[in-house]
Amino acid sequence: MNGRFLAIAAAALTLLAACLSIARAEPYVWGFQAEQLEYRAGTGDDVAAWDFDAFFGKDELRLVWRSEAEYETGEKNFESLQNQLRLQKPISDFFDAVAGVSVETPDGYKRVHGVLGLHGLAPQWFEIDADLFVSDRPYFRFEAEYEGLITNRLILTPSVEVEVPLVDDRFAGRGAWGPKVEIGARLSYDLVDRAFSPYVGVHYERSFGETANLKRAEGGDADSLFLVVGARLMF
Amino acid sequence: MNFSCLSRTAAGAAFTVAAVLAAGPSSADMGHGSSKGVGHAGEAAKATRTVEIVMHDNFYEPEKVDVKAGETVRFTVRNNGELVHEFNIGTADMHRGHQKEMMMMVEHGVLEPDRINHEAAKAMQADMGHGMHNDPNSVLLEPGKSGEVVWTFPEDAVLEFACNVPGHYEAGMQGQIMIKH
Amino acid sequence: MKSFGLMPAGLLCLGALLAPVTAVQSGEYNLTVDRVQVDTGSFTRSGIGYNGATPGPVLRFEEGEEVTINVTNNLSESTSVHWHGIILPTDQDGVPGISYPGIAPGETFTYRFPIRQSGTYWFHSHTGFQEPDGAYGAIVITPKKREPFRYDRDYVVQLTDAHPHSGDRILRNLKMSADYYNRKQRTLFDFLDDVASKGLDRTLADRAAWGEMRMMPTDIEDLQGFTPLINGKAVSQNWTGLFTPGERVRLRFINSSAMTYFDIRIPGLKLTVVQADGNNVQPVTVDEFRIAVAETFDVIVRPTEDRAYTIFAESMGRTGFARGTLATREGEEADVPELRPAPLLTMADMGMAHEGMDHGSMPGMTHSMPDGTTMKGMDQGSMPGMTHSMPDGTTMKGMDHSAHGGMAMDKPDPFYAPGSGLSPTAAEPGGKFLSYSDLKAQSPLYAERPAGREIELRLTGNMERYIWSINGIKYEDAEPIRLQYGERVRFKFVNETMMTHPMHLHGMWSILDNGNGRWNPIKHVVSVTPGTTVYMETEVDAPGAWAFHCHLSYHADTGMFRKVIVEGGPPEKAAALTGVSGG
Numbered sequence: 001m002n003g004r005f006l007a008i009a010a011a012a013l014t015l016l017a018a019c020l021s022i023a024r025a026e027p028y029v030w031g032f033q034a035e036q037l038e039y040r041a042g043t044g045d046d047v048a049a050w051d052f053d054a055f056f057g058k059d060e061l062r063l064v065w066r067s068e069a070e071y072e073t074g075e076k077n078f079e080s081l082q083n084q085l086r087l088q089k090p091i092s093d094f095f096d097a098v099a100g101v102s103v104e105t106p107d108g109y110k111r112v113h114g115v116l117g118l119h120g121l122a123p124q125w126f127e128i129d130a131d132l133f134v135s136d137r138p139y140f141r142f143e144a145e146y147e148g149l150i151t152n153r154l155i156l157t158p159s160v161e162v163e164v165p166l167v168d169d170r171f172a173g174r175g176a177w178g179p180k181v182e183i184g185a186r187l188s189y190d191l192v193d194r195a196f197s198p199y200v201g202v203h204y205e206r207s208f209g210e211t212a213n214l215k216r217a218e219g220g221d222a223d224s225l226f227l228v229v230g231a232r233l234m235f
Numbered sequence: 236m237n238f239s240c241l242s243r244t245a246a247g248a249a250f251t252v253a254a255v256l257a258a259g260p261s262s263a264d265m266g267h268g269s270s271k272g273v274g275h276a277g278e279a280a281k282a283t284r285t286v287e288i289v290m291h292d293n294f295y296e297p298e299k300v301d302v303k304a305g306e307t308v309r310f311t312v313r314n315n316g317e318l319v320h321e322f323n324i325g326t327a328d329m330h331r332g333h334q335k336e337m338m339m340m341v342e343h344g345v346l347e348p349d350r351i352n353h354e355a356a357k358a359m360q361a362d363m364g365h366g367m368h369n370d371p372n373s374v375l376l377e378p379g380k381s382g383e384v385v386w387t388f389p390e391d392a393v394l395e396f397a398c399n400v401p402g403h404y405e406a407g408m409q410g411q412i413m414i415k416h
Numbered sequence: 417m418k419s420f421g422l423m424p425a426g427l428l429c430l431g432a433l434l435a436p437v438t439a440v441q442s443g444e445y446n447l448t449v450d451r452v453q454v455d456t457g458s459f460t461r462s463g464i465g466y467n468g469a470t471p472g473p474v475l476r477f478e479e480g481e482e483v484t485i486n487v488t489n490n491l492s493e494s495t496s497v498h499w500h501g502i503i504l505p506t507d508q509d510g511v512p513g514i515s516y517p518g519i520a521p522g523e524t525f526t527y528r529f530p531i532r533q534s535g536t537y538w539f540h541s542h543t544g545f546q547e548p549d550g551a552y553g554a555i556v557i558t559p560k561k562r563e564p565f566r567y568d569r570d571y572v573v574q575l576t577d578a579h580p581h582s583g584d585r586i587l588r589n590l591k592m593s594a595d596y597y598n599r600k601q602r603t604l605f606d607f608l609d610d611v612a613s614k615g616l617d618r619t620l621a622d623r624a625a626w627g628e629m630r631m632m633p634t635d636i637e638d639l640q641g642f643t644p645l646i647n648g649k650a651v652s653q654n655w656t657g658l659f660t661p662g663e664r665v666r667l668r669f670i671n672s673s674a675m676t677y678f679d680i681r682i683p684g685l686k687l688t689v690v691q692a693d694g695n696n697v698q699p700v701t702v703d704e705f706r707i708a709v710a711e712t713f714d715v716i717v718r719p720t721e722d723r724a725y726t727i728f729a730e731s732m733g734r735t736g737f738a739r740g741t742l743a744t745r746e747g748e749e750a751d752v753p754e755l756r757p758a759p760l761l762t763m764a765d766m767g768m769a770h771e772g773m774d775h776g777s778m779p780g781m782t783h784s785m786p787d788g789t790t791m792k793g794m795d796q797g798s799m800p801g802m803t804h805s806m807p808d809g810t811t812m813k814g815m816d817h818s819a820h821g822g823m824a825m826d827k828p829d830p831f832y833a834p835g836s837g838l839s840p841t842a843a844e845p846g847g848k849f850l851s852y853s854d855l856k857a858q859s860p861l862y863a864e865r866p867a868g869r870e871i872e873l874r875l876t877g878n879m880e881r882y883i884w885s886i887n888g889i890k891y892e893d894a895e896p897i898r899l900q901y902g903e904r905v906r907f908k909f910v911n912e913t914m915m916t917h918p919m920h921l922h923g924m925w926s927i928l929d930n931g932n933g934r935w936n937p938i939k940h941v942v943s944v945t946p947g948t949t950v951y952m953e954t955e956v957d958a959p960g961a962w963a964f965h966c967h968l969s970y971h972a973d974t975g976m977f978r979k980v981i982v983e984g985g986p987p988e989k990a991a992a993l994t995g996v997s998g999g
Contacts, residue, residue, distance in 0.1 A: 031592040059883050059890070059974075093878055094630055121880060124627035149603040193641075194589075194596055234592065292858060293564045293699060317859055318698065348698060348856055348935050402699030405688035406716060407566025407664060 030056040031235070035145070036186075038230025040203055044221060045072045047079065052233070055088075062088040062096075069106075077107035084115055095120030102133055109171040111137065137169040153190040155197070159183070165211065173218070175210020188232055197232040273325055273394060276371030277307035277387035285309045290376065292316035293398065293408040300396070301413045307387040310396075314376035318348050320408065321398045323373035324386055330409075333399045341401055350377050388414055442482040445475060449487065449495045449519075449541070454550050456643040457650040459580045463550035464491065464541065471648050471672070472539070472553025474572050479534040479560045485527040489519045494543055497527070498922075499555065500710065501537040501694050501940040504529035506960025509922055511542045514961045514979055518543060534559030535694030536668040536712045538574070545583020548674035548969050552576065556668065557694075564858050565690045565699060567716055570666035571657040575707070575729055575738055577642035577676035586639060587970055590882045597641055600634040600735060600758055625763070630880060633760040633837065635914055637733035638882075638970060639675040644731060644738035654749065655740040661722045665742065666690075668714050671707040674969040677732035677916065677943075679706050681843055682725050682742065683753060687715040689850060693939040695925075696858035703847030706732065706840050708918040708943035710967035713850075717742070724750040732838065732916075734758040756843065764835035765914055765946035829853070831930075833947035838916065852928060852943075856935035861925065862955045864934040867906035871897065875911045875919075875944060875966070875976065883974055884913075884966065890975030897964065897978050899956045901985035906953045909944045917971065918943045919952075921980065923962040927953045941967060959985035 034052035048071045055064045064086040070079045086100035098117035104110065117131030122144075129143040145159040161182040165174035174180075186201030206223035207215050215222055283303075288310055289296045302308055312322045323333065340346040343362075344355040374382035388394070391414060398408040452465035466472025477483055489495045496518045498510035508529045512518035519525045534557040541551035554572045579586060589596040602623075610619040626633055649655040659665050671678060681687070681704040688701045691714035699716075707713055719725055719742060726749075727740040734755050741749055829851040832839040842849040877884040886894065899905055906929075909919060918941045919926075925938045929951040936953075944950045965977035 027587075029588050029591040031588060033592065059881060090881065094880055121630055123630060124624070125630060149601055151603050151605070152599045152601055194593065234596075291562075291564075294562070294566060348932075402688055402701050405686065405701045405718070406564065406690055406699035 028056060028058055030054075032233065034231075034233040036230060037233060038199075038201075038203075038228045040226035040228045042203075042224055042226030044224045045074045047072055047226065049228075049230075057088075060089065064088055064100075079106060080104070081106040086115060086117075088119060092120070094122070098131065104172070111135070111169075111172060113138070137165075137167055137172070137174070139163060139165040139169070139174055150187075155188050155190070156185065157188065157199075157201075158185045168210065170214060173211065173214050175212075175214050178207060178209030178211030178213070180205070180207045180211050184228070186228065186230075186232075194232075194234045197234075199228075199230055199232060201228045201230075202226065203228050272389050273329070273372070273392055274386055274388040277309075277385040279309055279383075279385045281307045281387075282309035282385055283307060285311055288312045288322055288396070290314040290316055290320040290322065290398070292318050293320070293403045293406050295322075295396070295398075295408065295410045298410045299413065300410060301415055302388045304390045304414050304416050305388060307385065310384045310386065311381065312374055312376060312384065313381045314378050317378050319346060319351060319375065319377050319400055320403065321373055321375045321400055322382070322384060322396055323399055324384065324394060324396050324412065325372060326393060327395060330395065330397045330399055330404060334401065334404060337399045338401045346400065351375065388412075390414075390416075441478060441480060442484065443477065444484040445486070447472065447485060447487045447497065448490050449497075449551065450490045452550060454578055456578050456645060457652045458643050461580055461582075463578075464495075464546045465550050466553050469648070470550030470552070471574055471576070472551070474554045474556055475539065477531045477555065477557045479531055479557055481531045483527070483529060483531060486524050487519060487527065488524040489521055492521050494518045494520055495541055495546060495551070496543045497539055498542040499527075499529075499537070499539050500920075501535075501712070502529070502555070503532055503923070503925070503958065506923060506958065506962065509962065511922065511963045514963050531557055533557060533694060535691055535696070536572070536670060536714050537694050538670045538672055538710075538712070540672065542963070545587070545674075545969060545973070547672070548577075548579065548583045548586075550576075550578070552672040554668070554670055563690075564696055565666075565688075565716055566664055567666035568663040569657075569659060570668060572647065572668045572670065573655075573657075573727065573740060574647050574670040574672055575676075575678055576645050576648075577639070577673040577731070577736075578645050579639065579642045579674070581641075583674070583969065587973060590638065590970060591974075594638075594880050594882045595632070595635075597639050598632065598634060598637075599640050600636075600733065601632060602634060629766065631766065631914055633762070634733075634758070635761065635879065636759060636838070637676060637731060637735055638915070638968075640733070640735045642673075642676060642731075642736060644673075644676065644678070644729060644736045646727065646729070646738045646740040649740070651737070651739050651752070656743050656746060656748075657740065658746070659719055659742055659744060661720050661744065662718070664716050664718045666714060666716055667727070668712065669707055670712045671709055673709050675709065676736075677706055677708050677918075678729040678738070679704060679732060679840060680727070680729045681705075682717060682727050683751070683844075684721075684725050685717045685719055685742075687717055689713055689715050689854075690858075692855050692937055693941060695861070695938040697937055698856040698858050698935070700850065700854045700856075701848070702842075702850040702854070703844040704840070704842045705850035708916070708941055708967075710918050710920055710941045711939075711943070724748040726750040726752055728753055730755055732759075753843065759837045761914055761946065762835050762837040764833040765837055767833065767912065767947035831943075831948065831950065832945050836945065836947065838945055852937075853930050853932075855928070855930060855937035855939075856932045857937050860934055860936075861938050862927070865904055867904045867953050869903070870906040870908055872908045872910065873919075873978075875909060875913055875917050877913045877915070877971070877976065879914065882970075884971040884976035886976055886978055891965075891977035891979075892975070894978060896961075896981045899954075899980060899982045901956055901959050901982055903956045904953055905956060906951060909942070909950045909952070911944045911946055911948055911950075914946045915968075915971070916943060916945045917976065918967040919965070920967045921954060921962065921964045923958040923960065923980075923982075924954050924956060927955070929953060956982055958982060 032054045036049055036051040038049055040047040040049060051068045053064050053066050055062045057063050066084040066086055069081045072079050082104045084100055084102040086098050088096040088098050091097045096119045098119050100115040102113040102115050113133035113135045115131050115133055119129050122128045127145045131141050133139050141163045143161045148156040150156055163180045165176055168176045182205045184203045186199040188197040188199035190197045203226040212222040283306055286300055286308055314320050343359040345352055345359055374384050376382050394412040396410045397404050447466050450465055450468050452463055452470050454461050454463035463470055487497050496510045496512045507515050508527050509515040537555040539553050539555055540547040554574050643650055646655040686701050688699050690699050693712055722744050724741050724743040729738040737755055739752050828839050831852045840849045874887050876888045920941045926940055926942050927936050928939050928942050929936055942952045959982045962980045964980045965972040
């Protein structure tokens with residue numbers, strides 16, 4: 001990771017410490033949740049992917065390190081790699097406001113964005129992330145996930161993620177207003193508490209508009225379908 | 236059933252409750268004086284002796300009384316507790332049946348923890364056609380009150396004196412009557 | 417001073433020799449706080465115990481005794497011992513941060529206080545999650561006077577909900593995901609069953625209503641996956657109490673669980689409840705009772721047959737059970753019943769069944785009487801035991817004939833919201849399940865008088881974030897509740913959450929207003945079920961600072977907790993306080 005990222009991380013930690021010192025002594029909580037830690041085999045290159053949150057804080061404020069990556073095992077390069085440091089503050093019973101920084105360092109380009117967003121639980125149990133990535137190349141991302149209990153341990157989790165670039169960012173493969181959509185369904189089994197839940201599933205990605213054109217220009221497909229195998233982690 | 240009104244005591248608050256609903260076979264023996272029964276109401280004049288019973292919350296003093304077969308005993312009972320208590324002579328089965336009626340009295344508000352609600356008793360009588368009666372084998376006393384039971388014991392029986400106010404019997408407010416020959 | 421029970425007697429003899437005039441007994445006791453192994457049969461883990469074991473020893477005191485208890489902390493962390501339900505000086509109460517700083521590793525703290533009560537109580541650590549980790553024991557105090565009931569033997573029956581995870585880990589998991597331990601959630605199969613029985617429309621409407629609130633009808637036990645224990649023994653280890661047929665056996669039930677309520681019955685036996693929270697109640701015979709966390713109930717049973725009887729304690733959410741056995745000889749066992757189906761919360765538990773009728777959460781709608789007083793207790797239209805208590809303590813007779821009569825067997829328990837999914841029924845068909853309304857003090861401790869003021873405590877929380885609070889404010893952000901010495905105060909609990917909260921006030925008695933007037937029972941824990949309003953009164957007779965909290969460990973720790981400060985009081989009382997401070 002680059003020095004800029006560390007500097008931003010240090011600034012965020014300082015901010016967090018300042019916020020926390022206002023409140024009186026209450027034990028901090030921390031945790032690690034990997035929604036996706038998986039291998040994708042499909043029509044294109046195989047991909048190893050992760051998507052996890054590590055957090056530290058208390059009720060009033062949490063610092064979250066969110067990391068998402070897609071690694072092409074054939075070409076041995078990161079198609080995407082994004083690390084965010086996010087401060088989450090409750091603004092309602094079920095939603096947190098998010099502010100933070102995002103650093104993208106896949107192979108080929110680097111991007112730093114400010115992040116403003118919402119994270120929480122919508123009615124009918126949809127877990128929602130809505131983030132605006134702010135810079136001179138802004139984009140918006142919306143994620144929703146639902147845990148469908150087949151039994152209390154066998155869980156089907158459909159998810160959808162939509163990313164909409166607001167301007168062109170050709171190096172990052174983002175064409176203005178051309179959405180990239182990811183749809184997934186993962187069938188997991190809670191093997192050890194909720195700490196280790198292996199799953200199988202499908203993952204489908206499709207780009208539209210200018211983003212799709214950029215993808216094709218690179219020699220890729222506008223859409224790809226994967227079978228996935230992986231595990232959810234929580235501890 | 237034999238509802239004798241003989242032994243109504245001087246103390247106004249002394250009441251007994253009739254086994255109207257659950258007239259069991261054993262209580263049907265009451266008052267017949269058969270040697271196999273539980274005995275019958277006695278005449279005070281024929282009593283050979285007086286046994287003093289003091290009621291506490293929730294136990295008697297003494298907890299054991301020896302009587303001679305066929306003897307007539309006058310029990311003077313004083314309630315030194317804070318709650319209403321009963322002194323009732325009968326078999327364990329009779330007590331069990333009687334406890335159900337006492338429960339009904341509680342549910343109708345007749346029996347409050349420390350008093351007998353005579354208004355409620357009348358209402359219960361009007362509603363259900365039965366209520367408070369006098370029974371020669373028992374006396375129900377509010378705190379501080381005294382009463383009397385005169386009883387002629389049979390030749391042979393397994394008898395207990397007990398308080399059938401709900402919960403009291405089970406908590407141990409019960410005494411043994413030993414019939415000696 | 418190796419064992420309990422020996423020393424007090426020893427001192428007594430010594431006392432008699434040296435000073436035959438003095439009638440004051442004194443006993444000295446030693447407790448060590450140790451790391452121990454917890455073995456539940458299903459798992460083994462490191463925990464905390466007293467004198468090398470969990471549960472700790474049964475401390476046997478006598479009313480009138482002056483006790484000295486040396487507590488030595490053998491842990492590598494700070495600890496504390498709270499004497500649950502014991503009336504004592506503020507600095508002997510054992511709550512770190514309120515009564516004293518706690519007991520540092522390696523330190524011995526000496527508690528000294530007079531025993532001015534009798535009955536069944538318990539003690540536990542008030543530090544972190546040491547209590548759920550095993551730091552608890554029982555207290556049995558023999559009264560001076562003869563008790564209002566008889567028994568031939570007595571046993572402590574102490575329940576707990578031992579969990580394979582440490583308390584710290586449990587809290588972290590709950591904060592990470594509030595439903596982490598809920599394995600009773602409704603599934604696809606429940607959905608299909610409901611569609612089959614209720615139809616698709618109603619099932620979807622039901623799911624939508626709960627989904628809209630983001631709440632779960634299965635949210636009865638926050639913490640599942642525990643192994644219930646009786647006196648430290650699991651089902652397979654079968655704690656056994658011996659009896660001879662015909663004997664009366666006194667069972668001193670203590671619920672030392674961190675989070676779990678139990679429904680207790682002994683198939684084949686009637687249970688005569690004679691004591692609640694250490695205070696004698698007018699005996700009431702039932703088939704089954706529910707014990708809230710931290711409560712105690714003493715019951716008398718009289719097994720007459722020469723056989724074994726199962727003491728069966730199901731968790732309220734039916735995720736586990738404990739069993740013990742009353743037997744005529746060791747090794748004897750009786751049938752163990754099956755767990756009954758798990759209950760589901762209803763909209764009534766969400767306080768929504770009678771919207772517009774429930775004025776409890778609508779202060780503006782409280783009925784005012786012509787004389788300006790407020791008709792407190794109107795909140796729950798169908799709570800016969802509680803509805804018509806007036807602020808002056810009189811009862812509005814004629815409005816509700818059942819208010820005095822106790823509970824008839826077929827009536828729903830007024831201490832649950834009408835239509836509540838938690839409302840208990842006896843397993844025995846037609847059997848009697850104990851209600852709070854059935855509890856009447858055997859001998860009232862205080863003269864009846866009107867409370868000077870009312871303090872409303874709304875029990876609040878955010879289930880999803882796992883934050884619990886009072887009046888929407890967590891402990892760390894809250895001002896203490898200030899009471900004046902000598903006053904009688906009326907607390908109004910309004911449960912706005914979907915969980916049941918056992919509220920525990922330290923230092924002073926909680927007089928539960930269950931509509932029995934001067935016979936209102938005297939408790940130290942008052943359980944408040946979802947969607948209900950419950951009142952209790954306290955005679956403020958103990959100066960100093962006290963804790964007041966929900967006794968569910970993870971609710972107390974996350975904020976459902978208050979400090980109570982009793983201001984004023986006679987100077988001699990204050991002097992006495994400093995005089996008994998421990999070492």
